[in-house]
Amino acid sequence: MNLNLSMWYQAGVFFILALVTAKFIWPPVIGAIDERMKRIADGLAAADKGKAEMQAAEKRVQAQLAAASEEGKTHINNAEKRAALIIEEARNTAAAEAARIIAAAKADADNQVTKAREELRDQVATLAVKGAEQILKREINASAHADLLNQLKTEL
Template identity: 40%
Template sequence: MDLNATLLVQSFTFLVFVFFMWRLAWPPIIKAMQDRQAKIADGLAAAEKGSKSLNDAALKSEEALKVARVQAQEIIGAANKQAAQIVDQARQDAESEKARIVASGHAEVEREVTQAKDSLRKQVGELAVAGASRILKREIDTKAHADVLNELAAQV
């Protein structure tokens, strides 16, 4: 065998090997590679979609937080306004209660002054009777002279 014949036999064998590989082994390998490539592409697409969803969710949550903060500020403002109204109402109630108590006190003082005047009138009447009794050196009948005493008390 010559070098050329060996080379031709080896080349023929190699070509038969390549032909069988191309017909039998190569299609499943290509299919497996294409399936793997599709899975990788799907995974990347899902990851991109997940990343976009995450960004969208983050934006929505930020927006929801902003809305919640605005609502919280509105609620706090309304609560402060209501608290101020309650304080003002309590102040007005206290002022009216104060005015009522002062008016009641004035009425009580007026009543006591009237009672004191009536008491003083009686005492002045009794003193007048006692004084007149001493002047006349006799005792005056208080029942008989009640009208005189009432007139005297009214004048005083």
């Protein structure tokens, strides 16, 4: 076998194999690699987009938490104001009720004092009449001397 001829056959087979590989094998492999690169790039873009959306969502959540916190503080302040108002209203109501009870008690006491004075006047008038009766040693007619007894009551 001739070394030159063998090399030419090997070179020819190599070129034929290179042409067949370049024509039939290489394009599908490059297509698969390109498709895989595109899927990887799409996945990375989707991951970046997901990260951006997650950060935006976290910002929205933080904003909503801050708003909810402010709203909660507002509700607490309103409740505290309402409680203070209710307490003040209860104090005012209690003070008014106490004043009313005191006024009623004073009026009742005044009525009892007046009633006691009237009873005392009646008793003094009766005692005065009995004393005068004993002094005069005769009976005084209460109906006949009603004007005199009334005058005596008013003087007492």
